[in-house]
Structures are given as structure tokens and as C-alpha cells.
Amino acid sequence: MTESVDRQTAVLRLRGADDILILCHKNPDGDTVGSAGALYLALKQLGKNAAVLCSDPIPALYDYMKLRWYDGSFKPAFVVAVDVASIQLFGDRNDIPLYAEHTDLCIDHHATNSGYAYETLLDPGAAATCEFLLDVIVEMGVTITPEIANCLYTGIATDTGCFRFTNTTSRTHIAASRVMEAGADTEKLNERLFESRSHARLLAERMALESLEYFYDDRCALICLTWDQIRMSGVANAELEDLTSLPRSIEGVEVGLTFRQQPDGSFKISIRTAGAVNACNIARRLGGGGHARAAGCEISGNLDNAKHAVLEEVRKEFQRTGLLN
């Protein structure tokens, strides 16, 4: 089991370390990449040697973050994971399991953090890891440069759907205000992260809308993209991630399901819920996990069986909450 540490201790560890390897979770999103980017730049500002590693490539969307990819040129003496809730979420490419198993410090905001690291700085009240990493970095004695501010804003804004999701708190807005004061170029970032949709993304959106189905008196909506469609459209994983909010955004829908077929034929399922319906309950019974409003799981087998299995768990969760008899 991990040792829970407070911010001061985490800062001590980071200030005392060198040759630091920063690990992101697989299918990297804005918060894990933003956290890694901000922490890398902070450590660099303190004159330390550091680099970032991830099982998957960093999406081109985040190209503006000037992070250094770990190329094996130094032996990591300290491993820090950012925004990674469990050992499974590291993925298994790029030799990442070798390092992940010996994570010295994990900095995360997921209440479900499994405690895989030697020490963990957890803030489950934060909407994003970047939201409280700001305080960690300030306490490290680092000046928040515009570049660091851009990284932190990326994590805060992407994890909250640009301050729209229910995880957004007054603290989230304070953090956003502070990174803007520090020079985050939110005009460019918002345009890039939220306003700009690639041709491929639109194609995927069109296919998703064509696949839209409703269940349980329109309280559950489901979209599905097959691997052939994903491949054909050329849409990036991060853009697909964004699509997962679509079914839940439909009026009256309390459970939004997104099925994405993987190259091996299995389905990655994103569950988004509203009201009393718990997404994590549904995901857990299917071998997955996540948050109350956003969770996920993977199911192999054909689409009909996968749909049936998930819809059964949705029904049970509706029944638990008394929304369905």
C-alpha cells in the first residue's frame, strides 16, 4: 500500500530528486499531458534532468507543450506519475511497465486511485491534476511562466470540458484565473482545444450521429463507431474521447454510452451519466472503473453481445436508483 503524503512532502521529494522520469497514463488526455508538461518545465527551471514517458504518443493537439520525451539517455533515479489512477492505466508500450512498477510518487486527483506508488499526493476534490499541481509547482519555488501556465490551463480546461462539467468548483475557477494572470494564452488554447474540429472529427461525428440509438424511454443514448469507421475517418483518439460527451448531452438522457471498436475487435465503452445514475457502478460490474459521472470498460465479443451486456447493467443501475421498475 502507498503512503499518503501532503503537498509539503511531495515538494520535498521533487526538490530532492534528479534524473526524474515523469509518467503519463495511456491514451493521454489534456490533464496527464498538461501535468507532465508543467512538471517537466518546473523541474527544468530548477536545473534538474527530467523527461516524460507514455505508452502512447502524445497527440499532436498538444504539440505546443515543450516537453522532452524520454529517450533512454539517462537512468531514472526518481519516477513520478501524474494523473494515473492505477497501474493498468499506464499501458504496456515503450517499456513503461518497467518504470511504472517502481513509481516513487504519484500526483493524482482520482478518488479511485489504487495506491500503486510508494507515495501518493491525492486531491480528489480537484477537477484536474493540473488544478492542484499549480500549488505544488509554486511551492517548489518555481515561477509560473506562460509556458507552464499553458500546460496547467490545458489540464484544467480539458478535464472540465472548459468549466462546464460538474467537477468544476470555485477552486477550479481560481486556478484558471491564476494561470491566466501568469500568462496562459487561453485565446489560442480554447480555439485549439475546443473550437477547432478536424475534418476527420466531423466525419466521425457524422457517423456517430448516424449510429445514434435510444433505450429505456430515451433515458439512455448509445453511439457506436466500428474500427473500420475510425480507420477510414482518420480521426485521432483524443478527438474520439471528446465524442463521448455527445450522447449524454441529449435532452432527457441520463446515461450516454459510446462504443469504440479497437483494432483487435473488442469494444472500449465510455459511460457518462447525469442525476442519480452512477457510471462507475455500471463500469465496475463490467470489469471497468472511473468516476460517478464518467467511467469506462472494455468488452470483447461482437457488438450485439457487448451492447446487450452494457444495457443490462444500465437497466440494473436505473432500477437501483428507482428510475425504472
Add this chain to the structure above:
Amino acid sequence: MTESVDRQTAVLRLRGADDILILCHKNPDGDTVGSAGALYLALKQLGKNAAVLCSDPIPALYDYMKLRWYDGSFKPAFVVAVDVASIQLFGDRNDIPLYAEHTDLCIDHHATNSGYAYETLLDPGAAATCEFLLDVIVEMGVTITPEIANCLYTGIATDTGCFRFTNTTSRTHIAASRVMEAGADTEKLNERLFESRSHARLLAERMALESLEYFYDDRCALICLTWDQIRMSGVANAELEDLTSLPRSIEGVEVGLTFRQQPDGSFKISIRTAGAVNACNIARRLGGGGHARAAGCEISGNLDNAKHAVLEEVRKEFQRTGLLN
């Protein structure tokens, strides 16, 4: 000409007044309604008699604001306009011109405010009138109740596209943080204001995506909905209005065109632009008008001719800006 006043003076006027009529602008949006709702509740908390008037009905979307509609039951002794930039923007229904001409105090954030009121409290740096009305209300000695906070959050969030638009500043986030602390139910508000898309809207979106065409090296994107499609989908006008931002939001697109057929067969065309391309130049040459980034016109005749006419003007505007030979 109006007298520019500071916050202290505006607060003095409001505290000294009674039988107060609060005026909104026509086609009321979240900021004018939110400002009116917050100010009404603040004046009521101070034991004053106040009511709200607008040329148009308050959209049902804002039903949660418990504002009192002016029914003529008292003779206004003090008229305050919120978020209204010029006398034309009051509209002319509900006898509003009678009162608007004698506006004692205007509280607004539009840099273009024409100065029609006797006194004006203007903060052009604020993203929304609600953003700085918060300070006015606090200085009036009013406690920001959750109901007032909901009104203020509505204005701040809607005028900034939920903190996405370029008018969002660090001050905007501070104001959002404060109204959340005061009890704004942002979970319900965001859901209501930003998350909810009707089945009809999704159907219209799907049809629009299916109609998507690119021109001029993908620098211009065009979507089109025929009257039959609009009628069949049952989508409301406000939801269609929202669709007009879609083509411009595509990566690399500098001119986004939305063609909506009217019941008489003619086409209403919305032009949205980015960069150096001027939407108003295009619209004006087709008998329409608008702003540099958003303009519109109407063209009768068949779709092919309408498309041809608009694309010709787009070409000329591209040429003017040197984007096309």
C-alpha cells in the same frame, strides 16, 4: 450625452431609489436577463419596490430566475437599463420606448455603449454585465443569495460561451468562483444552458453534417438545410441559430456558410469568418449586413444559384485579403 459614473455613485443612486423599473434589451440573452434578475432580487432584499420589463418575453430557458414582470401597477420613479448598449436595442413592444427614453442609469459592459442614459456605469473590460454587477450588488450592502448567484452566473457563463470565448479574463473566472461560493447551482445551470441538445437539434446537426461541402482549398465550408428537413426535424429557430457556428469551427476554415431555406423557398444565409476575412463585406454585396466576424443575407431562387452567388462573393473577399489569387 450621458454622465459616466463610478460604482460608488451608481450604488448611491440605486440605494436612494424606489419604485424602480429595470429594462432589458430586446431578444433578451442570459446577460441582460441575469443582470435584471440579480438586480431585482438585490433591490427586493433592500425592501424596495422593483420590476423588470423587456420588449420581448423572457425565454423559458431562464424560468428559474424569480424576477417580477412589470405589470403597470406602479409608476416608475427610477429607470435602470442593464446590458443595453443603445436606445435601438430596447425594441418597441410593451411600451418600452416610453421608459427607455428616460433611463436614469445604464449598467453595461459594451464598449460601443451610445450614452443614451442620464448616467452610465460602464465596464468595457468585463466579459458580461453580470461580471461587475456582482461588485455593485455587494457594495449595495446586499447578501449574494444562491438565487442572486444563479442570475449572475447565467450572465457570466452565457456571454462567455461558458468561459470559452476570447472575452473571458482572469477577472471573469474570479467572478465565477465568487458566485459559486455564494451558492450558484452551476451543475444545474450548465446542464440547462450548455449541455442539453434536443433530439430535433441532433437530427438537424446530422443533416447539416451530411450536407457539408468544402470550397477554395477547404478554406470555406458550407452546410445547408432545406425547408423540408427543418420542418421534418422539428428543430427550433434558436437551435438552428446555434448550428451556424459549425462550419467555421472546422480546422482551417476561414469562411463558414450556413444556408437555411425559408418556408417561401428563399435562403437565409449566415456567414461566419476568421482571420482577415470580413463577413460583412460578403453579406453587404448580397444585400445583407452584420459584423466583421458574423453577418447574413437572404437570397431567393434555387439552391445552386444561391450557392454560386455567395461563393462568388467569398472568392472576391478571399482575393481582397490576398488569401486567393
